[in-house]
Amino acid sequence: MNLIREKNIYLENKETKGFLADAFYSDTQEKQPLVIFVHGYKGYKDWGAWDLMGEKFAGEGFFFVKFNFSHNGTTVDDPHHFGDLEAFGNNNYTKELSDLGIVIDHFILDPHVDSEKIILMGHSRGGGISVIKTFEDERINGLITLASVDTLDRFPTGDFFEKWKKEGVYYALNGRTQQEMPHYYQFYEDYEQNIHRFDVERAAEMAKAYMLIIHGTQDEAVDVKHAEHLHILNPNSELFLIENGNHTFGAKEPWTDSTLPEDLNIVTEKCIDFLVKNLK
Secondary structure, X not given: OOEEEEEEEEEOOOOOOXXXXXXXXXXXXXXXXXXXXXXXXXXXXXXXXXXXXXXXXHHOOOEEEEEOOOOOOOOOOOOOOXXXXXXXXXXXXXXXXXXXXXXXXXXXXXXXXXXXXXXXXXXXHHHHHHHHHHHHOOOEEEEEEEOOOOOOOOOOXXXXXXXXXXXOXXXXXXXXXXXXXXXXXXXXXXHHHOOOOOOHHHHHHHOOOXXXXXXXXXXXXXXXXXXXXXXXXXXXXXXXXXXXXXXXXXXXXXXOOOOOOHHHHHHHHHHHHHHHHHOX
């Protein structure tokens, strides 16, 4: 069975702008469930060990897709670096949900894909986006969250918020690249205008898809309580905790090993087992 890797597939979104996606799948006549990986805040499709994770899914009979949000700060010409901080500053949840819709619409038509088996797998903030999209789009019948937030209301508060509102921008340091990443106030305005749509808690309660919630108990970015809360909201979900696992399950950028880190390998195998049991 031949493993196909398609890198940097160009997708056009007239509501936002063009962006890139990768696909990993087996060259077989059998149609494969579509797994779409949704990256988080300051994330991108080529970060760390995501390629290795995609290859492992493909090797187990899944059509695995990962993509860059159009306004995540990378560019079509250089998907590995944050070369467009202006786009990053103008990102918002509406744009991310629109991009995710484009990804689903594009790959569901691939002749290798089983259009009756669509799974979203979101990491960190991408988990929250995936929960909302699963509730909104009845084509999605599988949902996996990795180190996910349980709310998209993750904005500055108090004096920091007032300063943001007054000045129109605040900056967050990217610890890896040392770039000052801008966040324009439009981000919050978009959230306020769509506050009911962006209610992750309500979406988690109402989502009808099979749901797996994975989190590390030592997550330094998103507390494990977020996962426990999502599980309470959707008691039909399955909660799987990685003891002493961190926010990226042992992966980092760059990832130079040829194998997955131990925790991310456990996570990937758990995801595959869950999907085989419930959807495949």
